[in-house]
Amino acid sequence: MTTPRILLIYGGHESGRTYELVEAVKQGLEQSGETIELRSLPALTAGVDDLLWAQGLIIATPEHFGYMSGAVKDFLDRTFYPTQDKVNGLPYALVVSAGNDGTGAVNSIERIVPGYRWKRISEPIIVVGDIGDDDRRRCNELGQSMAAGVALGIF
Numbered sequence: 001m002t003t004p005r006i007l008l009i010y011g012g013h014e015s016g017r018t019y020e021l022v023e024a025v026k027q028g029l030e031q032s033g034e035t036i037e038l039r040s041l042p043a044l045t046a047g048v049d050d051l052l053w054a055q056g057l058i059i060a061t062p063e064h065f066g067y068m069s070g071a072v073k074d075f076l077d078r079t080f081y082p083t084q085d086k087v088n089g090l091p092y093a094l095v096v097s098a099g100n101d102g103t104g105a106v107n108s109i110e111r112i113v114p115g116y117r118w119k120r121i122s123e124p125i126i127v128v129g130d131i132g133d134d135d136r137r138r139c140n141e142l143g144q145s146m147a148a149g150v151a152l153g154i155f
């Protein structure tokens, strides 16, 4: 069996709230007990090769102007046609950090995802405002279930 390969891409900046949620997801991936290969990358630096490599995908983004961050949109713009029909069924999950809403970011991504034919493995996690312990726990659990699900081939 090959080592499960998980791609985690994020918008926002590494001192921001989105990245704090990314850290909690990464902890969950590590705590899952599964041996995984992780590529954790700013969305602006991730590309087609990373997406084709991945067996599981987690996208984390702040909400910007009722939409996903420009960085995540850029990732989708660059990867859509080159990966079309090569990433069907890829298990994915979504984490959003927002100031007061978050649904615009979720909707903007979920309108595009059917074109990629990814498979959503859980409800999007939306965190409004400052991050609390329960938010960290939800992100941690997402990391654990993504790692376990990909490792066991249950998605």
Ligand SMILES: Cc1cc2nc3c(=O)[nH]c(=O)nc-3n(C[C@H](O)[C@H](O)[C@H](O)COP(=O)(O)O)c2cc1C
Residues within 6 Å of the ligand: 011, 012, 013, 015, 016, 017, 018, 019, 062, 063, 064, 065, 066, 067, 097, 098, 099, 100, 101, 102, 104, 129
């Ligand atoms: C340019 C810009 C636009 C934003 N637009 C929204 C928005 O439409 N809805 C919302 O709930 N929050 C909005 N926010 C607030 C951010 O989503 C929120 O502060 C988030 O936690 C930032 O994550 P970060 O620290 O990772 O950048 C916006 C922030 C910025 C900088």
